[in-house]
Amino acid sequence: MGVTRRLAPVLVLGTLAVLGRSAATCAEDDSQAIMRAHAAEDAAERAARWQELQHAIFGARSLQDGAAVIQIEAPEHALDAALVPITLTMKSAAPIKSLYLVIDNNPAPVAGHFTFGPRADPRTVKLRVRVNQYTFIHAVAETPDGKLYVSQHFVKMSGGCSAPAGANDAEALKDVGLMKLHLLGPFSPGKPLQAQLMIRHPNFNGMQMDPMTRDYTPARFIRTIDASYDGAAVFHLDADISLSTDPVITFGFLPDKKGTMQLVVRDSSNALFNHSFDVPAG
């Protein structure tokens, strides 16, 4: 079979994948009518799911189209569904009070809720999450006056929730709570600066199996992260089992002068990890 002959099916698969379908079986049952009917059914199911989640998370509050407010970037296909990088970018300079990241089809859909403090620069936030199924991701930005703006993005990957965290539990828990902070630009007083926080933590979600013992590893995951600069809040994050192993969070802050970034991480076993970093480093 020649290389060129392989190209055509690849293109067809690309189209099928948009519909969230299994490639192998679409070829077996390739009725276009069935595909269309099914896509419509899926679209309706996905819309119903978001309605349900919206109600569970925001109650009766209404959400407005956030296409002009917030943008979600994610790879079309990640190599590892347990490590899907997500970038949330504010498209306007309007102040943001808080930010929700919702992975619709994960059993615990609220992957993170950032609440920003006076030292925050909330324009770009990055984090890595687990994605269990083909799903919509929703980002909701809350303005200081309580308005909610929503954007959505579809991702196609699966299996992130039961992927093992590492070689084995003992290995995964080594150095738990260790943190590193990288400043991603030059420090200049009064100028916003991006920083990348790396936390050593397995973030066990209770659905992974230890490859050594073959038992389910009890859940142990980061529940909150508090970042502050010289005592003034940068952000508070309520997190959940959807954060990846060894979370990496990129955020912006506004250092008015040389100072100290303090990070406090609490996990579901109530372990508390506390680190301070000089800004600029050294």
Next chain:
Amino acid sequence: MALAAYLPGLAIAGPAVKEPAGYWMGASHGPVTTTLSGGTVIHTRKLAALLQAGGVLVIDVSDAPRRPANMAADAVWLPLPHPVIPGALWIPGAGQGAIAAPVDKLYREHLALGTDNDPAHRLVIYCHRNCWLSWNAAKRAISYGYRNVYWFPDGMEGWRAAGQPTASAEPLLP
């Protein structure tokens, strides 16, 4: 059709996996083998016909989401409804490489009940596409003495993609 000939190699990244001699002990999600010693591999169209004919016990061995202990009390926990092939029993855990004793007991009991203790009764075992759990569970059913075991590797994804009906099920847990 012609297209189908190209697909196995494309649907599974990397070379085909050789059938293991024992249970699959690796990650449950990933490229799977294409054969099952002592059983039959079945695909969507033939499965639909088999179910139409009746006299088949269908078992879904997909993992069930479990609410983690110590989640915030107000955290949203909303697993999606679990779709199954209509009439299927959902027995999470029956496809683990090393099965826990209580799940083994539950699995044996439901197979015995659903087949009227007839080792010649037809069984169909599935989970997801690229999922070893159903392969393990089918191998296990063969080891219990069932002689007509079908493994459906296309899984729920393949079933739905073919426009086949589904029903919702609750997991059977020990």
